[in-house]
Amino acid sequence: SDSYPNIKRDSRFKELSAEDVKYFKELLGGESAVVDGINQDASDDLEGFNADWMRKYRGQARLVLKPESTEQVSKILKYCNDNSLAVNPQGGNTGLVGGSVPVFDEIVVNLSRMNKVRSFDDVSGIFVADAGVILETADNYLAERGYIFPLDLGAKGSCQIGGNVATNAGGLRLLRYGSMHGNILGLEAVLPDGTVVDDLSKLRKNNTGYDLKQLFIGGEGTIGVVTGISIICPQRSPAVNVAYLGLESYEKVQSAFRQAKKQLSEILSAFELMDAQSQRLYQKATGAKLPLEGESPFYCLIETSGSNADHDSEKLNAFLEQVMGDEIVSDGVVAQDETQIQSLWACREGISEASQHFGGVYKYDLSIPLPELYNLVVECREHFEKNGLMGETDDFPVLDVVGYGHMGDSNLHLNVAVRRYDKAVEKALEPWVYEWVAKQSGSISAEHGLGLAKKEFIGYSRSETMIKLMKQIKDLYDPKGIMNPYKYI
Ligand code: FAD
Ligand code: MLT
Numbered sequence: 001s002d003s004y005p006n007i008k009r010d011s012r013f014k015e016l017s018a019e020d021v022k023y024f025k026e027l028l029g030g031e032s033a034v035v036d037g038i039n040q041d042a043s044d045d046l047e048g049f050n051a052d053w054m055r056k057y058r059g060q061a062r063l064v065l066k067p068e069s070t071e072q073v074s075k076i077l078k079y080c081n082d083n084s085l086a087v088n089p090q091g092g093n094t095g096l097v098g099g100s101v102p103v104f105d106e107i108v109v110n111l112s113r114m115n116k117v118r119s120f121d122d123v124s125g126i127f128v129a130d131a132g133v134i135l136e137t138a139d140n141y142l143a144e145r146g147y148i149f150p151l152d153l154g155a156k157g158s159c160q161i162g163g164n165v166a167t168n169a170g171g172l173r174l175l176r177y178g179s180m181h182g183n184i185l186g187l188e189a190v191l192p193d194g195t196v197v198d199d200l201s202k203l204r205k206n207n208t209g210y211d212l213k214q215l216f217i218g219g220e221g222t223i224g225v226v227t228g229i230s231i232i233c234p235q236r237s238p239a240v241n242v243a244y245l246g247l248e249s250y251e252k253v254q255s256a257f258r259q260a261k262k263q264l265s266e267i268l269s270a271f272e273l274m275d276a277q278s279q280r281l282y283q284k285a286t287g288a289k290l291p292l293e294g295e296s297p298f299y300c301l302i303e304t305s306g307s308n309a310d311h312d313s314e315k316l317n318a319f320l321e322q323v324m325g326d327e328i329v330s331d332g333v334v335a336q337d338e339t340q341i342q343s344l345w346a347c348r349e350g351i352s353e354a355s356q357h358f359g360g361v362y363k364y365d366l367s368i369p370l371p372e373l374y375n376l377v378v379e380c381r382e383h384f385e386k387n388g389l390m391g392e393t394d395d396f397p398v399l400d401v402v403g404y405g406h407m408g409d410s411n412l413h414l415n416v417a418v419r420r421y422d423k424a425v426e427k428a429l430e431p432w433v434y435e436w437v438a439k440q441s442g443s444i445s446a447e448h449g450l451g452l453a454k455k456e457f458i459g460y461s462r463s464e465t466m467i468k469l470m471k472q473i474k475d476l477y478d479p480k481g482i483m484n485p486y487k488y489i
């Protein structure tokens, strides 16, 4: 492939034939379940499955399969395994590390037609559903019943809960509800040889040996296809408040976070960071008016969720009075209604889209100890100023460096917004960013995973021993290596 000059197609994998396609069409019983680029030119229809959200990675799949049941997934994988056909599991294709699209001609197994809720218990809050249910659909279903899906992120309208599991997505409220590793109670998954792993437990507690489902959580589709999930969901809070605050320094952001934990404690449900550059970029890309009049170097979005509106407002007001009085926060606004809540959140959630709006984006999703977290953004800007790649005019590939993220989880999103993808920019960033993070004993991926983007760099966050153990697991579950090949493992 020209797209990936440094990766070679693995010759162990068979190329698809018309006969293979015939088998799949018969199995799935209909044209709508198959996008067939073997027997006809289907490039336009295949594009959405081959190209990722950032338009940075592009595969050459000529076949997309959309199974409707776990049994169909099992038969597909068994056939692929028996015939050495490589497979790329795919959910909503919103992944940000190139893991969700093929590299060469892997068959895309897309879960979008497995979209049924299986059960919900309104006493325990345990929700069981097919992997292909869209996150927002799941959350709306739960909202009608007074519950909330314990994960929320900007891509909720297209990502699937199976994809969320496969990436161990973190999102906007991890500080309140915890990770998928903690909330998932059970999984149903299919191994490459067709074995159905039937671990769809609805038990909160279950200490009966190895917790094997954890391997699929954050496994990024490298050992099997997740087909069903069981998850514990908390009550939806009737009282939600959102404040958007301006601050003069990163020191003050840290003080505000400390105060928020202290004073808002059990009702704090999000503490997000945005720098001025990220808000300017959002403003420029969308034309939206920013919430505050003057510009501050930093902004925080604070959300509270609780059961008593008066109680929560009282707490939030006391917090705001204190942080403004102590000059930790210099300016701020509290949403007065649902529309305002949405528009404040849009300033945070809209950064992803804005970051690539002017051409493209290099995204780094990092865990860094809080005191050091923002230094990376500052040093990254200096780095680009020195090497002459960033500037105001079209001559420069880099438009801006923006920093934002899940402050409450020590998770920084460093985004380098570019006018065009450019090897020189990539070279300036990698491994520079990873070295920086390793020096702080951080993680090169807090939440997006490794995929293809960080395949070469896992060693910055994992020891030789850990990588070896991962490879052993991969070999055990997927001895022929057909699951999401060429990616991190
Ligand atoms: P895909 O993108 O289709 O796939 C992602 C990976 O999972 C691939 O490796 C794929 O092979 C594998 N996979 C998908 N489905 C399955 C399955 N059923 N079985 C096995 N493997 C599977 N991520 C965060 O963590 N936090 C955020 O705050 C966040 N915000 C985002 C905001 C925007 C605007 C966008 C575009 C992305 C954001 N992401 C975030 C990244 C992305 O949305 C998540 O990684 C999401 O969980 C991916 O789900 P998906 O269904 O789109 O999976
Ligand atoms: C987010 O939190 O907005 C996403 O994880 C970050 C991104 O788009 O890089």
Ligand code: ZN
Residues within 6 Å of the ligand: 171, 405, 406, 413, 447
């Ligand atoms: Zn994020």
